[in-house]
Amino acid sequence: MKSLLHITNGDSFTEKLQTLPLKGDIITWREMLCEGKTLSTVGSESFWKTRFEFLNKNYKVSKSWFVEKTLKEYRSLCNHKQQDQIVLWFEYDLFCQVNMLAVLSWLKTHRRHAEISLVCSGKEDESDKLYALNELSDEKLIALYENRTVLSQDDIEYADYVWQLYCSDNPIRLENLTDYKNYKFDYLADAVKAHLQRFPAIKNGLNGVENRILNLAVNEKPKTKREFLGKILSNQGMYGFGDSQYERMLSTMKPLFSSFSPVRLNKQGKEVIQGKSNFYAQIRDSEAYLGGALKYNFLYNTASNRILKL
Template sequence: MSSLLHITNGDAFTSKLKKLKLTGDIITWREMLCEGKTETNVGSESFWKTRFEFLNKNYKVSKASFIEKTLKEYRSLCNHKQQDQIVLWFEYDLFCQVNLLAVISWLKIHRKYAQIYLVCSGKEDDTDVLYGLNELSDEHVLKLYETKTLLTQDDIEYADYVWQLYCSDNPIRLENLSDFKNFNFNYLESTIQAHLHRFPSIKNGLNEMETNILQLAMDKKPGSKGQFLSVLLKNQGVLGFSDNQFHNAINRLKPLFSSFNPVRLTQTGKAILKGETSYYSCMQENDVYLGGALKYNFLFNTESQRILKL
């Protein structure tokens, strides 16, 4: 008799999945590996130490909370050794795709005997809208489950390889990937591109997301910080970020805002948007990591769409 384990992308979808009463246990992957330093050895002591230090410093996550929410769930995953079929439930966005790579990298080492399936939501109808799992009806989720993709050994090796590159100190190696279409990851190429656009641009020293934050402040003229966060969440493309992440991003850009109630830019903020000046020297923090790479050791050339090492 084969047995099943489901690994989901978050608590909200875990709740939804429980109501569907599918066979098998459910583990929730509670991490946000798209932000902060990552190490290749997923689940190791140094991996979790690095992650806690980042989350504690940037999101005020306490040790007790980290142990309770993240480490206990990870230990539960470690203890689920009997299941020989594992279903991964993730979404199209950068947040999910980076977590997915890490989970597969872990499974490659610790669950060699298991068949690994992927259910990944995104393009679900004839529109250009991309859907998260929680936005789908129960019937649609069950249909995705019935047509889940069995990952080949090549898929697993490739996901692990991309994870190693994501954790390396040089994003140019990620930039040179070109064979995405040979593997069962429909959204990986677009999210790796979104990741590369998170390095500061030559044009104004801000990355694509930060520039977008200023542009939306200018265009939408939100009446309050709360309205501003709503606008950012709706207009973030394939990042898949939460309000906490945008709140932190706004705080980093605080000197470029004259007011948050209503939301207005300073003259410098407007000049940066026009490309008349750069914010690079003001933003240069020495310990900001994107995967394994230091954010401010690289620049993104928006014209050639290539990354340059400083």
């Protein structure tokens, strides 16, 4: 009998997976590497130190919580040395895809002889909807598991390469990747595109996500901040962020709003959305990273869909 390890994208899916009639141990990857500085050496002391500093500063994550929730689970992964089959459960969005790359980079170094396979939810029917794992029925999840994608050594090397580029200080190298279709990652090209649109746009200094938030404020006219967050979450496309991430974005964009109850833009907010005013100088944070790159050292040209270095 081959022994099996499942690595999941988060606690809520781990709970679901535990109810399915599948063998094997389960490890939960508790990170959000799509935000804040990342180092390419996944699992190293400097990697975890960098991550803790970011999470502590921006999300008030305590050391005890970080050790208990993230490091303990990581150590458990390190201790699972015997499994000859490892199944990754991730989703189509940027949040998951970045975590998936990091896990594959770690596995490439530390589990060279295991068979690695991937269950990645997304397009599951004829509709345009992309599905999270938790939205699928038990039968559908078991079918996905039975038809999981076994990754070749080339696939794993490629995932590690994309991870190295994500952690490099220049996103232009990531932008120049074009060979995704040669590998078994159906959603990676779109996730990388979504990532690059997180650099500030030339026209108004806000990135793709922040501009979408302003447009929702104008078009949907939410009555409360809670309703606003709900609309942002359900209209976020490829990002897969949680409410705490959007709360943090809203706090940096606060100078563009006259009120959050009801949600209204002020004069500057309206000018920024129309491209008559540029918010770059006010929102610029010299310590904000996306992967290995400083967010405000690059601009995104929405006309050409290209990144420019400042």
